[in-house]
Structure formats: C-alpha cells, structure tokens
Amino acid sequence: MRSPAYIVVALVVVVLFSLVAYRVSVHFATLPAEGEPAASAAAQQADAATATEAPPPPPAQAEALDAIERSAAVRSAVEGYFADRGDWPQSLAQLGLGVPGDHAGGPVAGITVQTQGVVSISLKPHVARGGVIRLTPTPTADGGFDWQCRASNYPAATRLPTCR
Structure with a gap:
C-alpha cells in the first residue's frame, strides 16, 4: 500500500x-x-x-426606490380610475385594492389612496419611524400622468432627485 x-x-x-x-x-x-x-x-x-454607468444608490435610497416601485400597481389603478371617470379615487376601496396592509412588503408598511388620488406610502419603523412618501398625480396634455414625489420624516427619499 x-x-x-x-x-x-x-x-x-x-x-x-x-x-x-x-x-x-x-x-x-x-x-x-x-x-x-x-x-x-x-x-x-x-x-x-x-x-x-451610475453606481448603485446607497441602501437607504435603494429602500426608498423600492417603496416607490411597490406602489406601481396602486398608481396604475389611480390613473385608470381617473381615465375612466374623470375624477380621482379617494381610497383603495374605490379601486378594489383591499386595505393598506395588503400592499406591505420590503420597506413598505402600507399604501393608501388619499384625496385627489394621492398615493401615500407608509414606511416600516425600522426604515423610517413615521416616514411617508406621497405621490401626487397630475394629468398631462397627452393623456398620461406625472407623479410628483414628496417625503416626510424620511431623509433618504428626499435625497432622490425625483423626490424632494
């Protein structure tokens, strides 16, 4: 051996x-x-x-972008509602999208629809205690929509060029 x-x-x-x-x-x-x-x-x-190519955003800003992306289905429903009825929805219930918690995930605690079709994204406490991102729709002349982004109690979102 x-x-x-x-x-x-x-x-x-x-x-x-x-x-x-x-x-x-x-x-x-x-x-x-x-x-x-x-x-x-x-x-x-x-x-x-x-x-x-631009470097990836810092983790906190990536979470803010993720939160905004998670609201895409709600924003699309708001746009469709306005296109069909000429008026803004006042709640998720009018859109048939359930309750705010149904849209939770990642950094998002819940998503609501407020007056004038404003989509409000509440963030989980570990992301930003009391942090909210509000997306306000404005119809454009070509039939599309512009979404203005504002954030409160969430500094990472205010560092995004599209959300001040």
Whole structure:
C-alpha cells in the first residue's frame, strides 16, 4: 500500500497542472487573431458604457426606490380610475385594492389612496419611524400622468432627485 504522502503529492501536481492549463487557455483566448486589431470597437463601447454607468444608490435610497416601485400597481389603478371617470379615487376601496396592509412588503408598511388620488406610502419603523412618501398625480396634455414625489420624516427619499 502506498503512503498517503504520495497521494497528496499527486493531487498537488494535478491541481497545479490544471491551473497552468487554465491560465494558458485564458491567455490565448484573449489574444486577437492574426491581422485583427487588439480590441474591437464593440468591446471598447462596452467598456465605455460600463465606465459611465451610475453606481448603485446607497441602501437607504435603494429602500426608498423600492417603496416607490411597490406602489406601481396602486398608481396604475389611480390613473385608470381617473381615465375612466374623470375624477380621482379617494381610497383603495374605490379601486378594489383591499386595505393598506395588503400592499406591505420590503420597506413598505402600507399604501393608501388619499384625496385627489394621492398615493401615500407608509414606511416600516425600522426604515423610517413615521416616514411617508406621497405621490401626487397630475394629468398631462397627452393623456398620461406625472407623479410628483414628496417625503416626510424620511431623509433618504428626499435625497432622490425625483423626490424632494
């Protein structure tokens, strides 16, 4: 029977050989073919696009964006209600969307609809104690809607360019 040391040495040699083979294959895969430019225009454009992408928002602002995104279904229902009736809904019940807690999740404790179709997003205490984001709809000439965002007791939301 062979000593365990021989088996360990054999395994180390196999692993080293595999790493060298992988490194060589990666090196040759990145070399341009003969007669081709060193970097293609598509690769340069992809690098430029990556360099200009905005960094992700800080976690608190990401939660604010998540809260606003979670209100999309309610905002869409408000828009549809106004388009059909020419008047703003005053509550979730008028939209057939249940109760505020039905829309809880992530940073959102609940979503309500107030007068003039204002969508009010209440935040969970661990996100912002007493924090509220209010989205106010305004019909546009082309039949769409602009949503103005205001926040209270939630500094992270007020740092968003779309919500002051």
